[in-house]
Amino acid sequence: MPPRKRSRTTRAAKTGATSRAQATTADNGIEAMLLAALAAGDDSLETGRFLISYKEGALDAGKRRLASQGMRTADARDFEAQDVNVADVGDADAVVFPEIGVALVTGTAARSRKMLATTDTDADDPEQVIEPEYFVFSGGDASEYLRGFMRAASTIAADIGAGEGAPGEDVQPEVFGATWGLVACRVPPSVRTGLGIRVAVLDTGMDLGHPDFAGRVAAAASFVGQPVQDLHGHGTHCIGTACGPLAPAGATPRYGIAHRAQIFVGKVLTNSGSGSTASVLAGMNWAIANRCAVISMSLGSQAPVQAAYTNAGNAALNAGCLIVAAAGNAASQTGAPANSPSIFSVAALDRNLAPSSFSNFGKIEIAAPGRDIFSAAPRPRRYATMSGTSMATPHVAGVAALWAQVSPVLRGRTLWNQLRASARGLPLPAARVGAGLLQAP
Amino acid sequence: MTERSSWVVTTSGSLAVSDVARTLTKHGFVVEQMLDAVGVITGRCAASRVDALRELPGVSDISPDTPVDVGPPDSPDVW
Numbered sequence: 252m253p254p255r256k257r258s259r260t261t262r263a264a265k266t267g268a269t270s271r272a273q274a275t276t277a278d279n280g281i282e283a284m285l286l287a288a289l290a291a292g293d294d295s296l297e298t299g300r301f302l303i304s305y306k307e308g309a310l311d312a313g314k315r316r317l318a319s320q321g322m323r324t325a326d327a328r329d330f331e332a333q334d335v336n337v338a339d340v341g342d343a344d345a346v347v348f349p350e351i352g353v354a355l356v357t358g359t360a361a362r363s364r365k366m367l368a369t370t371d372t373d374a375d376d377p378e379q380v381i382e383p384e385y386f387v388f389s390g391g392d393a394s395e396y397l398r399g400f401m402r403a404a405s406t407i408a409a410d411i412g413a414g415e416g417a418p419g420e421d422v423q424p425e426v427f428g429a430t431w432g433l434v435a436c437r438v439p440p441s442v443r444t445g446l447g448i449r450v451a452v453l454d455t456g457m458d459l460g461h462p463d464f465a466g467r468v469a470a471a472a473s474f475v476g477q478p479v480q481d482l483h484g485h486g487t488h489c490i491g492t493a494c495g496p497l498a499p500a501g502a503t504p505r506y507g508i509a510h511r512a513q514i515f516v517g518k519v520l521t522n523s524g525s526g527s528t529a530s531v532l533a534g535m536n537w538a539i540a541n542r543c544a545v546i547s548m549s550l551g552s553q554a555p556v557q558a559a560y561t562n563a564g565n566a567a568l569n570a571g572c573l574i575v576a577a578a579g580n581a582a583s584q585t586g587a588p589a590n591s592p593s594i595f596s597v598a599a600l601d602r603n604l605a606p607s608s609f610s611n612f613g614k615i616e617i618a619a620p621g622r623d624i625f626s627a628a629p630r631p632r633r634y635a636t637m638s639g640t641s642m643a644t645p646h647v648a649g650v651a652a653l654w655a656q657v658s659p660v661l662r663g664r665t666l667w668n669q670l671r672a673s674a675r676g677l678p679l680p681a682a683r684v685g686a687g688l689l690q691a692p
Numbered sequence: 693m694t695e696r697s698s699w700v701v702t703t704s705g706s707l708a709v710s711d712v713a714r715t716l717t718k719h720g721f722v723v724e725q726m727l728d729a730v731g732v733i734t735g736r737c738a739a740s741r742v743d744a745l746r747e748l749p750g751v752s753d754i755s756p757d758t759p760v761d762v763g764p765p766d767s768p769d770v771w
Contacts, residue, residue, distance in 0.1 A: 558753035
């Protein structure tokens, strides 16, 4: 997609080196960019900056090409702990992030060189993809646009360290790094990938054409009479957290955990997000028959323990499968199926590691990040931020796959015990957080 | 109690799922799914017959098929 022509009169310094310092400030000020876009009525969600993703091993060649184009580049390695405050890169035209093989080109530099978004690079080009940078919003619809704008402004500004003062330890890198949930669960430092582990996600299906998941789906089945393709978004989001890629294209942060696991998509809820016990049980049956070591279920109802779920959970454990399920979001007693003794129940945590206000309690095995979780969404949106024990559950599924990769012994009940034993204790009642905060191997 | 037409039968494991399904069918239960891996049968019948079906060999539990969803809407931020 070519970059759109813009009419942002409020953006400082449209052209020319004489205004470079001013342009850099404007280009790097997320709030300024947001407000400029808002003032111009621009609904493209593009920031004006461009992201160049380089092919593996081609970063140096890419830097040379930037230099040949007359761009001054800053390198994240020149900053302490690679903690780059993009506002502090002086008059650089581009910032290179070697850990993720990406360069961020300022809007001014991109415009003056008539940079175009493209995925159609030649074999000997160092670039894999050139794409516009997008704002990232919370919330799902146009009515939340403004609210999302303001939240995004503060969140992104905090993430890139904009504003006064030294980078705070509590600031989680999300624009170039990993989501707060992955960081909290110590996923980024883990060497495990989920390779060879089958992870089933029983939900509203998946956007099977999402670019972040090419070649990742091992099997897909629908139990609700609709195609697996996810027109709801919930399923794609959950699969994204459990199994999303190690390094999504562009500046998208890492949001997925078991990035080499085999994905089994079971559509047990319709595109309106609803289903019944029978469709869920059919999906569980399918996942167990396929010997998925981890089965993730971000669904439920405020119902008492149901014998069929308990039976299914036991059948899973006996077959070396672990079923993890969302405790529910009613701020009440754990719902079904998570309330079954043979199903691993997950509570949600906020970023400050306090239980989320909506999170159910009572029968809880573990707690995981569940508030403001960034993950995949069906195209054309591609990414979204959602909250719920539904989002905490695939964190557990992904980390369970990492543990399962550690040893073939870690299956079923043993995997259950390992997840709990390795959790980080929290100073909160077990009825709220179970064994504590989920931790990756 | 509202009469429901869809039911979830949990088997006890003492008999093969297919055998339990056959017995249920003889007693007027319309089998829709036999889920061997989880020991469950789903199907339809009149609510008035369910108590009798619960007494059949190999049947551990019969419960109404209930709605499941991704809610109650997870939070104000969720779709």
